Amino acid sequence: MVAEQLARTVIRMAHEIVERHHSLESLALIGVRTRGVPIAKRLSVALEKISGTSVPTGALDITLYRDDLMRYPVGPQPILRKTEIEFSIDDRRILLVDDVLYTGRTIRAALDALIDFGRPRSIELLVLVDRGHRELPIKADYVGKNVPTSLRESVQVRLMETEGQDEVVIEEDEPAS
C-alpha cells in the first residue's frame, strides 16, 4: 500500500465511522502506541472535515498490560511510553485504533487498560491492516485492508509521523537459524 492508497483508506474509514454513528458527539479515538496514535489523529482530522465535529484523541500504551511481560524470567523489558488520555472515557463511545491486527493480544491488553480508566458506553476497534492469525476471539469493526499473510511474513506499517514515509509492506522474515 503506498501513500496515496493509505490516505484514501483513512478517508474511507472516516466515512464508515460517520455512517455507523448517528452523532459523533460522544465519540473519542484512542490510538494504541506507537502507530495507532498518528492514525487516530488523521482519522480525527478526516472526521472533522466530513462532519464538522471535532473528535478528541488519546494515546494508550499497553506495555504494562502485556501478557508476555512475565513470561520470560530473564530478558529486557519493552520500552514504556506515556499514556495520554486527557478526557474522561466514562459513558463515551471509544474507538480503539491500531495499525496491524494480528494475534489480538495487543487489543486484549488495550481493552484491559481502557477499563482501568473508566466505563465507556462501548468500545469499537479500527485497524489499518488485518493480517489474520488470531489467537484470541477478537474482531475489528473497521478494517482498512485485509492482507492474508503467512506466519513467516511480517507486515510493516510505516507512517510519516514515525518513519518519515507512508507505506505498508509485507516482508519475509529471515529464517530462524
Place this chain on the structure above:
Amino acid sequence: MSQQADSSLRDPTGPLVLGTTVGLRTKDLLGIGDLSSEEILLILDTAEAMKEVGTRPIKKVPALRGRTVVNLFFEPSTRTRMSFEIAEKRLSADTLNMTASGLSVVKGETLVDTVRNLGAMAPDLIIVRHASAGAGHVVARLCSAGVINAGDGMHEHPTQALLDALTIRQHKGRFDGLKVSIIGDLLHSRVFRSNLLLLQKLGADVCACAPTTLMLSGMNRFGVRSTTSVDEAVDGADVIMLLRIQLERMRGHFIPSLREYFQRFGMTTDRLRLAKPDVIIMHPGPLNRGVEIASEVADGPYSVILEQVANGVAVRMAVLYLLAGGHQG
C-alpha cells in the same frame, strides 16, 4: 521524550519478538556509579510514563503480577519505604515488609544468614537499606534476586538521586551546564554521593558547600567545586539542594551548635536573593526546620520538596519495572 528513549536503545537481542525492548545491564541497582548516562535517561523516561499511572482512577497496572518483592529495612525510613511500597503495589507485585525490629537480627542473626534464608524463599526483588556501606552488594552476591539499594550507610542512595534528577529535568529541561549547589552535611550523606555521581554523568556543574568539618576529604578528586561560603554556593545557582544535618551519624563534634549552623549555613529567603530568579529548592527529607532550612524557604514558592516525594514513586516504579526483566548479559 520518545527520541531520548530511542537513543538509549540496546540491541533487541532479548526473547521478546514484538516491539522494542530495553533493560539495564545489571540485575541490581546498587549505585549510580554502575549506571551509564543512557541508562539514567532510560530510567527517567520510563518514570515519566509511570507518573501517568498515579493520575488514573485505578492506580494499578498488572506489570509485576505474581512477582514477590521484599522490603528489607535495617534502618528506619518513612519516605523511602512507603514510596517503594506504593510503587510495588501500583505495579501489582506481592510485597513483604521486614524492618530491623521485626527481624531475627535482634536475636543475633547475621545479615548473611538473614539473606540466605530469605533467598531460599525465592523472592524476585529485594529492596535493602542498611547502615553499612556495601550491604546491597553483599545481598546481591548471596541471592539470585534483583537487589535495589535503598541506602547503604554513607555510600549511595541511587533512587533518591534518580528522583532528584527527574525533578530537576521537569523544571529545567536539561542538566548540561546547570549550576547545582549542594549544601549541608556532605560527609555523612549517601544522597550527596549518589547525586554528585549522577549530576556529573549528565553534565551539570556541581558546587558542594559545607563547613570544613562536614566536607569530604579529597573533594578535588571528585572534580567538584567546593566552598565553605554559602553566598558563593547560592550565587547564580539554578538548583539548591539542602542536606540534612545527620546528628545520629555524628560521632564527635562537627558543628558547635545547631543554632550556629543555621546562622552560618541555613537557607533563608535573604540568602536566596543571590540565586537565579527561577531557582528550585530541594531537600531529600526529613527536614530539620530551622537548621539547614528555614520554614519560609521549605514552604516557599521555590520549594519543590513535595514534588520530589511524588516523583519518588514514579522513579521506583520505573526501576522495579526495568529490573523485573532480569539480567541481560
